[in-house]
Amino acid sequence: MGEIFEGPDILSMNLAELSADELFAGGKKFRAKQVYGWLHVKNAASYGEMTDLPKELRERLAAERPIRGCVKETMQESAVDGTRKYLFRLSDGNYVESVFMRYHHGNSVCISSQVGCRMGCAFCASTIGGLTRNLTAGEMLSQIYMIGRDTGERVSNVVVMGTGEPLDNYENLVRFIRMLSDENGHNISERNITVSTCGLAPMIRRLRDEDLQINLALSLHAPDDAMRRTIMPVAKSCSLAEVFDALRYYYEGNKRRLTFEYSLIAGKNDSAECAKKLAERLKGLNCLVNLIPVNPVTERNFKAPKAYFVQEFKKLLEKYGIHVTIRREMGRDIDGACGQLRKRYMKNS
Ligand code: SAH
Numbered sequence: 001m002g003e004i005f006e007g008p009d010i011l012s013m014n015l016a017e018l019s020a021d022e023l024f025a026g027g028k029k030f031r032a033k034q035v036y037g038w039l040h041v042k043n044a045a046s047y048g049e050m051t052d053l054p055k056e057l058r059e060r061l062a063a064e065r066p067i068r069g070c071v072k073e074t075m076q077e078s079a080v081d082g083t084r085k086y087l088f089r090l091s092d093g094n095y096v097e098s099v100f101m102r103y104h105h106g107n108s109v110c111i112s113s114q115v116g117c118r119m120g121c122a123f124c125a126s127t128i129g130g131l132t133r134n135l136t137a138g139e140m141l142s143q144i145y146m147i148g149r150d151t152g153e154r155v156s157n158v159v160v161m162g163t164g165e166p167l168d169n170y171e172n173l174v175r176f177i178r179m180l181s182d183e184n185g186h187n188i189s190e191r192n193i194t195v196s197t198c199g200l201a202p203m204i205r206r207l208r209d210e211d212l213q214i215n216l217a218l219s220l221h222a223p224d225d226a227m228r229r230t231i232m233p234v235a236k237s238c239s240l241a242e243v244f245d246a247l248r249y250y251y252e253g254n255k256r257r258l259t260f261e262y263s264l265i266a267g268k269n270d271s272a273e274c275a276k277k278l279a280e281r282l283k284g285l286n287c288l289v290n291l292i293p294v295n296p297v298t299e300r301n302f303k304a305p306k307a308y309f310v311q312e313f314k315k316l317l318e319k320y321g322i323h324v325t326i327r328r329e330m331g332r333d334i335d336g337a338c339g340q341l342r343k344r345y346m347k348n349s
Helices: 015-019 029-040 057-066 135-153 164-181 200-209 227-233 242-255 272-282 307-319 340-348
Strands: 071-077 084-090 095-103 106-110 114-116 133-136 156-160 193-197 215-219 258-264 287-293 323-326
Touching: 015 029, 015 106, 015 258, 029 156, 029 272, 071 135, 084 135, 095 135, 095 340, 133 164, 135 164, 156 164, 164 193, 164 200, 193 258, 200 242, 215 242, 242 258, 258 307, 272 287, 287 307, 307 323
Parallel strands: 106 156, 156 193, 193 215, 215 258, 258 287, 287 323
Antiparallel strands: 071 084, 084 095, 095 106, 114 133
């Protein structure tokens, strides 16, 4: 997909790269560290805020190193649980969504990794218009920083589960993770970062070789290839055998418990037989199944099973010795499924 922007993208530069920038040459290296702190620790959105820098340098930076971050366009807050859904405008006029959730163990942010998505999952709103472009590392970071700025609260967990397939934007994702966990930056522990993928097996293998301590979640949604192919086009190019081999390889690397997301769709993948097959497939893996009653999307015809059947499915899996949670519904009074706020906004604007 090539370079996203022409010229240096300061928000995506790590400290070493920023320190090597010609603007900080000639004894001004400490200035690079100051700027890095403003951008990545203090959530600055403009050079104007960096009051301990000489005015001249601020002006030069503003002219030559634009900050290509996220600008809050609108936000919806749930009256039920305080969950906030943000719509951000990017520097080229595209929009992305992010979600802020409060849990007892801390605040969590769910970020997008692409504008749109090309994976084509049948139940997902984010993929309807296809992929527009990848996000830069800086744009992924900025979603977290701007939420921190807006809420005034610390973010301790990050999940890459918003719009986009993170492993389809591999280089920027890895850069994002390294910068987010950098002790000179936001310093969020890799153990508190989770990446969710639809199962690009070769990329899962590559990710293991980066030697990161991050958690991996796989969007499974079906117990076998035949059914998976009917709802997830990616299953046509990566079989479950390949995906599970890659997951085992990943697990050998950092020994982090794997999560499997399973969106329950009434009459499709919610039968007792599905539960049994699923349990057989997961046998022996250190894992957790996260059941998500499917979120109805206006353009799609899927319905969630009744709560009773979701519980039954959970009980069946547990009978086979599988750890299961049902995704706590956050912000049910604000725009349902991921990607819907962005789509509705684009239609109205
Ligand atoms: N591309 C990545 C991450 C984005 S989607 C992935 O596939 O994992 C985050 C999770 O939400 C995935 O498990 C996805 O399958 C699921 N999802 C998407 N739309 C949904 C919907 N309408 N209802 C329930 N889950 C949905």
